[in-house]
Amino acid sequence: MHKAASQLLTLEFIQEQLEQLPLLPGVVFELMKSDPEGETFYEDMIRLAKKDPPLASLILGHANSAAYIGKGAVDSIETALARVGSHTILQILMAISVARVFLPSKEEQRNIWRHSLEVAQISSFMARRSCFPHVKPETAYMAGLLHDIGRFVMLQIAPEALKKTEVRGWGGSEELIEVEQKSLGFTHTIVGQMACKKMHLPKLISNIVRYHHQHEVVRHPKVPKDLADLLLIIQFSDALSFYLATESGWSKMSSRELHQKIQEEVISSHWDESFLPLSELVDALPRIFQDCESACEVLGIRK
Structure with a gap:
């Protein structure tokens, strides 16, 4: 199910290949x-x-x-x-x-798996806080796990076509989207939504996959409360995972310093910060990442 590097990757080709992808x-x-x-x-x-x-x-x-x-x-x-x-x-x-379904056999796949597990773990923690009563922790975990399903699909279908986006993409979520759009003409969020439809995933998960890079959607008046809350959780967890991946010394920071860094480097102006339990999260991050390491061990994922 691989595409020649010289062949142009299109959404039509991806749609054809999705028919061969096993269901969850x-x-x-x-x-x-x-x-x-x-x-x-x-x-x-x-x-x-x-x-x-x-x-x-x-x-x-x-x-x-x-x-x-x-x-x-x-x-x-x-x-x-x-x-x-x-x-x-x-x-x-x-x-x-x-x-x-998405075996983490290659380094690029292991990178995305590790990121997805971090987002899932952080999202689950966030959903257990009382400020998100409309979101089940289990739903938040699955949404975090699948938010980059488009990347998983694209790596299985055409790994060669993604080499450029892999090299630069992990510098930040906004950069990743820009590189994909420029290099491919579309983004992993579109592919992810196509995969969700093929796999008959719930509409809530599909919408998270489609809009997790569009921060302005969280405050759109027509967005249902359950989607808005879950989208805020996933967007924040995604951005935090990207930040911590580039800030290797975060675990040595004081709680106060890390809290301030997250406010400055991670929080989007589109989010209502009062809904984010940052102090509790900062204290819990070492444990969250320990749980992520345990999950990586079970799945056979190594750095």
């Missing part, structure tokens, strides 16, 4: 509807894991990983789920399910 496994849609606080959550997760042995193995591996060092080995899926916790296990299952 049905478990993804089950997971998106799951309630980690529900009475039957663990029973549902055990059922899903036991009918998918490779999935169960990955869950066991995570429960015995360095993230849980000193707690002793576990050898049953029931014990593994209890150790890891409902929210974490749901996130891991979502990531594994998506990874089966």
